[in-house]
Amino acid sequence: MSEEHLASFETGLITVDLGQIAANWQALARLVATAECSAVVKADAYGLGASRVVPVLATAGCRTFFVATPGEAREVRALAPAASIFVLDGLFPGAATALSELAATPVLASLDEARDWAAHARSLGRTLPAALNLATGLNRLGLSAREVEMLLADTRTLSALDLGLVMSHLASADDPSDPKNEEQRQAFEALRAVLPRARASLAASDGLMLGPRFHYDLVRPGYALYGGQAFRGGPAPVAPVVSVEARVLQVRDVAPGETVGYSATWTASRPSRIAVIAAGYADGFARGASAPAGREGGLVSLGGRLAPVVGRVSMDLITVDVSDVPGGVRRGDLATLVGPGLTLEAVGQRAGTIGYEVLTRLGRRFERRYVGD
Numbered sequence: 001m002s003e004e005h006l007a008s009f010e011t012g013l014i015t016v017d018l019g020q021i022a023a024n025w026q027a028l029a030r031l032v033a034t035a036e037c038s039a040v041v042k043a044d045a046y047g048l049g050a051s052r053v054v055p056v057l058a059t060a061g062c063r064t065f066f067v068a069t070p071g072e073a074r075e076v077r078a079l080a081p082a083a084s085i086f087v088l089d090g091l092f093p094g095a096a097t098a099l100s101e102l103a104a105t106p107v108l109a110s111l112d113e114a115r116d117w118a119a120h121a122r123s124l125g126r127t128l129p130a131a132l133n134l135a136t137g138l139n140r141l142g143l144s145a146r147e148v149e150m151l152l153a154d155t156r157t158l159s160a161l162d163l164g165l166v167m168s169h170l171a172s173a174d175d176p177s178d179p180k181n182e183e184q185r186q187a188f189e190a191l192r193a194v195l196p197r198a199r200a201s202l203a204a205s206d207g208l209m210l211g212p213r214f215h216y217d218l219v220r221p222g223y224a225l226y227g228g229q230a231f232r233g234g235p236a237p238v239a240p241v242v243s244v245e246a247r248v249l250q251v252r253d254v255a256p257g258e259t260v261g262y263s264a265t266w267t268a269s270r271p272s273r274i275a276v277i278a279a280g281y282a283d284g285f286a287r288g289a290s291a292p293a294g295r296e297g298g299l300v301s302l303g304g305r306l307a308p309v310v311g312r313v314s315m316d317l318i319t320v321d322v323s324d325v326p327g328g329v330r331r332g333d334l335a336t337l338v339g340p341g342l343t344l345e346a347v348g349q350r351a352g353t354i355g356y357e358v359l360t361r362l363g364r365r366f367e368r369r370y371v372g373d
């Protein structure tokens with residue numbers, strides 16, 4: 001690609017296909033058929049921009065949004081006035097007034113949180129909508145079986161809550177052969193059986209790929225909406241939505257024996273052409289993609305050919321061996337960092353991380369362009 005579609009000041013370009021995000025949501029909604037498909041838009045819609053993503057999903061028909069924090073709930077409420085909003089981090093001490101004013105529902109994750117929310121309900125003289133997070137094996141947030149028992153015995157708390165949703169979260173949903181999936185499903189069944197009747201939700205992007213037994217009343221995909229394919233049992237019916245490109249600043253010749261980059265970790269073993277590209281860890285190009293670093297480093301795509309990062313990734317720059325790119329590489333060319341041939345998963349793996357982290361760390365310095373709205 002050439003630099004034509006990049007403004008003269010810009011070092012790189014993140015393109016987000018909003019139409020594809022809507023199409024991904026619709027495809028997942030069709031897949032889960034009778035269950036409701038919500039959207040997880042925490043962390044600024046996984047780094048892609050909640051202010052653009054939420055309205056598009058709402059227009060596509062999404063009525064329920066999950067965020068992590070009260071601040072995110074406030075942002076989503078302004079973007080989707082009629083939506084149901086659930087806060088996955090639960091109820092922070094002192095946050096009850098703010099959440100009830102936003103008509104956002106905390107996903108209560110402990111007996112203390114349930115009691116605080118109930119006390120707030122009583123202070124308002126009404127019941128408040130509530131969701132409960134049930135611990136089924138992840139041991140992150142959620143009420144244990146013992147806490148569920150204590151909650152059931154606490155009628156003062158229970159009677160102040162309008163329990164609309166019980167949920168849990170799977171530890172190993174990306175691996176359909178892991179027995180932990182079914183173990184957690186059964187633990188979820190056992191806990192929800194003793195609670196007042198409420199809608200149930202167990203599956204995120206990967207969980208919903210485990211089949212209808214995992215769908216319950218509502219599924220909570222995040223990553224798959226943004227084109228992620230973490231499930232190892234086969235492709236989810238979604239397509240990529242994001243591409244990242246950055247400018248080649250110069251191409252230099254490096255003689256055998258010369259080194260490239262900080263700490264001189266890479267030495268040319270042949271006469272090499274090195275493209276210096278305006279992307280670094282400040283742009284979300286993970287430093288873990290440095291090479292050598294005990295494994296193969298990152299790749300970028302230039303002229304339709306994948307070329308390896310050599311030496312250390314620095315804050316603003318990467319160095320890439322383009323000796324084998326046919327037709328050569330020139331100053332001003334655009335290198336693809338995420339896009340065709342470079343999935344989020346592949347990029348993450350080469351950097352010693354996962355596609356989720358690649359997505360949520362995309363930097364603020366590149367130009368962002370939204371298409372397909």
Ligand SMILES: *Cc1c(COP(=O)(O)O)cnc(C)c1O
Pocket residue numbers: 040042088168169203204205206220221222223224
């Ligand atoms: C982040 C999150 C999700 C969404 O997970 P994806 O793998 O991105 O689909 C769903 N539920 C909970 C509890 C989460 O924390």
